[in-house]
Amino acid sequence: MFCKNCGREISDSAVVCPHCGVQIAEFKKSASKQTCTMAIVGFVLSFLVSVAGLICSIIARKKCREENLEGGGLALAGIIISAVEIVLGIISVLVVIIYFVVFLGFLASL
Ligand SMILES: [Zn+2]
Known part of the structure; x- marks a missing residue:
């Protein structure tokens, strides 16, 4: 070498x-470099339970930096996927609320 x-x-x-x-x-x-197990767990969790995936990925990203482990990119992907899912979740809840309010308004106008 x-x-x-x-x-x-x-x-x-x-x-x-x-x-x-x-x-x-x-x-x-x-x-x-060793791959951070937490990053893999966080990435998988981000598809299943977005909040848990987000927390795991944030911890994994911190751990990867501190201990110089592989998996920082994976952890970042987990953070982004979880964050997008949470934002989409909030938007869909808002849409349901808006529809409900509009529907109530429609009923009230009858
Ligand atoms: Zn040398």
Whole structure:
């Protein structure tokens, strides 16, 4: 493999680059990032229970940033999907209320 810092070839088992002294083990760790389970849970939940999905995704996004985990994009998708569902839910409730008010108004005019 090659050193991510200086680009020179080094041993695969090297922990520190013999050319520039940069820690290789840390680069290896960040190269194979772990996916945040919470992000997957939040993403799936966003389709089923939008409020729970939104909360899970927000927590997952925070966790991904703090612990440098994979899944920030997935968490963001979960947040957007949940938020859209909640907004659509509010709109549909408002539409029902407006129809109801209009219908009552129609009945009152009879
Ligand atoms: Zn190097």
